[in-house]
Amino acid sequence: MSHDFGLDPRRVDPEYDRHGGFPVFEAAQPGPGFGRFVAAMRRLQDLAVSANPSVDTWTDVADRAEALVSELAPFEAGEGVGPANRVPDLPGAGSLLAPPWLVEKFEADEVRLRVTFSRFHVGGNYAVHGGVLPLLFDSLFGMVIHAAGRPISRTGFLHVDYRRVTPIDVELYARGWIREAEGRKAFVNAELRNSDDELLAEANGLMIRLLAGQP
Template identity: 50%
Template sequence: MTEASKTASASRGGFPDVRPVEDAPPELGRFVAALHRLQDLTVSTRPDPALWAAAAEHVESAGALLDGHQVSEVEAVAGRVLSLPGLGHPLLPPWTITSAGPDGVTMAGHFTQSHVGGNQAVHGGMIPLLYDWLCGMVVTCAEIRPTRTAYLHVDYRKITPIDEPLTAHGRVSELDGRKAFVTATMTAADGTVLTEANGLMVRLLPHQP
């Protein structure tokens, strides 16, 4: 272990110092977009049973191509690319950070068929996932890191639709020692507030993972 890594480990309690990737391969965006398309089709189609087996073989082949190339959390690319929807992470909704700074973070994007909870409305559990990501970005841009989510409360004001442009904004509303309180909203294109959230992010002590 280098002296620099020893210092980082001592100050961060072993929490990995994961930074954005600037030189991500362009093929990653194509791959993640294909995965999102696959997820949408998985929950919205009813093909001949034989097609499920054929499709499974293709997915298994893709897994076999990538298997054996695993790296550490700080070396992996997916989930760290600010320019890609969902940071290039296949499980995050395809949203993009449009502005970010110490005063707050704004994201724009949409939800798709794979996020439906029923009757073409976004599943209630998908929305806290987006807000947790947003809260993490808010405290990171405010240079409050590393943190863990202590709580996240979401108020559902209206049905959140799929395949429609949405915007979310979050900011630090209060600081109290290691505690960073974050407030956030999600709005439709016409400005209608769909959901609101407030969360508590707690800065880790040096010994906390």
């Protein structure tokens, strides 16, 4: 199940427009070329941290990378305008910032993801960098808030406990849910497990609904 990007947050938060101008993210349909581009860029990220070619090869690929930057630069747009993070059918919704997750369940009681980390996410000894997991959990917290129909919120705190080494190149499973809600506060839990249902990491955090005028 994908994000319901069509849910207008103004329906549940009349003060939404006064919260620092957060854009309303609606689903984008950029065509198959964008999906191919994101997939190639993810692979390129892996190679950027693992390849060891000759000096001449680095010069050649740097020239081509700079040419690609020049080609795309005239089209740079504001937040919520480009398709990145707005294509629910693509891993990570088409955002290179996010680990490549896919949504399995997107309901008020729980959000579930499938995620596979790769060489780009390695911290050492072929294990996922510890700093990548808070990024995954924070993204999941935001999905949990949205799925529950709560108004736009920011992270008050996020605590992660690392239980096992998180591997790359295998499909893992993350889930998040609201443990307790009180007024502007929502306390959220999440966990990451492998295919044997072993707990790799767990998180808890506080999501706070923004007041009018807060960015």
